[in-house]
Amino acid sequence: MAATVVTISSGKGGVGKTTTTANLAVALANGGLKVVCIDGDIGLRNLDVVLGLENRIVYDLVDVVEGRCRLRQAMIRDKRLPELYLIPAAQTRDKSAVTPSDMVRLVDELRGEFDFILIDSPAGIERGFRNAIAPADVVVVVTNPEVSAVRDADRIIGLVEAEEKGPARLVINRMNPGMVKRGDMMDAEDVLELLAIELIGVVPEDENVVVSTNRGQPVALDPKSRAGKAFTNIARRLRGEQVPFLDLDEKSDLFSKLSRMLRPGGD
Amino acid sequence: MTSWLDKLTGRKPASANQAKERLKLVLIHDRTDLSEQALNSMKNELLAVISRYIDIDPQAVRINVAQDGREQRLVADIPIRPNTPRRR
Numbered sequence: 001m002a003a004t005v006v007t008i009s010s011g012k013g014g015v016g017k018t019t020t021t022a023n024l025a026v027a028l029a030n031g032g033l034k035v036v037c038i039d040g041d042i043g044l045r046n047l048d049v050v051l052g053l054e055n056r057i058v059y060d061l062v063d064v065v066e067g068r069c070r071l072r073q074a075m076i077r078d079k080r081l082p083e084l085y086l087i088p089a090a091q092t093r094d095k096s097a098v099t100p101s102d103m104v105r106l107v108d109e110l111r112g113e114f115d116f117i118l119i120d121s122p123a124g125i126e127r128g129f130r131n132a133i134a135p136a137d138v139v140v141v142v143t144n145p146e147v148s149a150v151r152d153a154d155r156i157i158g159l160v161e162a163e164e165k166g167p168a169r170l171v172i173n174r175m176n177p178g179m180v181k182r183g184d185m186m187d188a189e190d191v192l193e194l195l196a197i198e199l200i201g202v203v204p205e206d207e208n209v210v211v212s213t214n215r216g217q218p219v220a221l222d223p224k225s226r227a228g229k230a231f232t233n234i235a236r237r238l239r240g241e242q243v244p245f246l247d248l249d250e251k252s253d254l255f256s257k258l259s260r261m262l263r264p265g266g267d
Numbered sequence: 268m269t270s271w272l273d274k275l276t277g278r279k280p281a282s283a284n285q286a287k288e289r290l291k292l293v294l295i296h297d298r299t300d301l302s303e304q305a306l307n308s309m310k311n312e313l314l315a316v317i318s319r320y321i322d323i324d325p326q327a328v329r330i331n332v333a334q335d336g337r338e339q340r341l342v343a344d345i346p347i348r349p350n351t352p353r354r355r
């Protein structure tokens with residue numbers, strides 16, 4: 001086995017990197033692959049809570065790097081899925097505790113055993129971001145259809161190219177079809193025209209994301225949620241499958257069309 | 268861009284288009300590290316040099332940074348004045 005190493009980054013904070021990492025990990029593992037995800041956000045760890053694994057942490061990434069434990073000891077297995085593991089970030093340290101070459105060494109140790117290694121990058125363009133992209137084969141840039149997130153995504157895409165890790169692939173998260181329809185939100189086409197990179201997914205704004213995060217059960221485990229479906233499709237595209245893009249406009253969704261036909265006057 | 272409907276109803280243009288147009292300019296400057304002022308002074312110097320060789324109408328000149336995928340290009344459209352005997 002030779003893993004594909006995917007780093008999820010963004011530039012701007014809070015656009016959905018951790019949510020994307022957790023859901024891609026779950027969707028890939030659900031598809032029968034062996035997956036490990038690494039929380040690269042040292043000092044602000046979150047991937048553990050989003051995955052619902054916060055109570056099982058003993059060792060973290062910095063413990064591994066500083067030799068207090070073996071890599072295997074820091075890997076928490078997610079019992080809901082056959083082969084999903086998390087390496088948590090340290091919470092009481094900062095980004096300078098790890099270097100890009102530490103990350104490359106650590107990831108090289110894992111490559112032989114996994115199909116996918118996902119790395120959740122912190123926001124910004126500093127050390128934490130450099131650490132996260134150093135071992136990457138593929139960089140996924142997450143953005144929202146909104147001016148500052150797109151601008152920062154453009155910076156990151158440029159830096160990823162400069163580091164010879166490009167071309168990055170784009171996830172547009174929190175798309176609101178109603179606002180797009182009113183002309184008050186850029187659609188995927190607008191964002192793509194500006195950023196000019198390959199799109200690998202559009203994820204709708206979905207309350208289920210918040211609910212599932214509250215519960216520590218990533219939304220990709222819920223086959224009925226729209227966001228869960230979108231993340232599952234991104235996972236399939238990462239595996240090289242050709243998957244058509246979801247129609248985010250709920251009104252033209254086949255399911256809601258059918259349910260409206262069955263419930264005349266409803267909706 | 269304002270749609271005909273917006274013009275009729277006097278409504279403000281949809282904000283998504285404003286976002287896109289503003290971002291286009293912002294990204295050009297972010298990517299090239301070229302400010303509006305720097306671009307203008309470059310234009311003026313270019314025009315001065317070109318005018319030493321050919322007769323041009325400075326008002327008709329268009330020099331802009333255009334986006335081509337993730338690359339920026341400096342695009343110049345400089346009409347030459349017709350039938351002007353070249354000075355030597």
Ligand SMILES: Nc1ncnc2c1ncn2[C@@H]1O[C@H](COP(=O)(O)OP(=O)(O)OP(=O)(O)O)[C@@H](O)[C@H]1O
Nearest residue numbers: 013014015016017018019123174204205206209210
């Ligand atoms: N598609 C979505 N629909 C609704 N809420 C979302 C969606 N994606 C993310 N969120 C919410 O947005 C918030 C930020 O998400 P997340 O923590 O994944 O961002 P981040 O990019 O990792 O942030 P940071 O830069 O702080 O690490 C969370 O509360 C999350 O639940």
Ligand SMILES: [Mg+2]
Nearest residue numbers: 017018041046
């Ligand atoms: Mg995060």
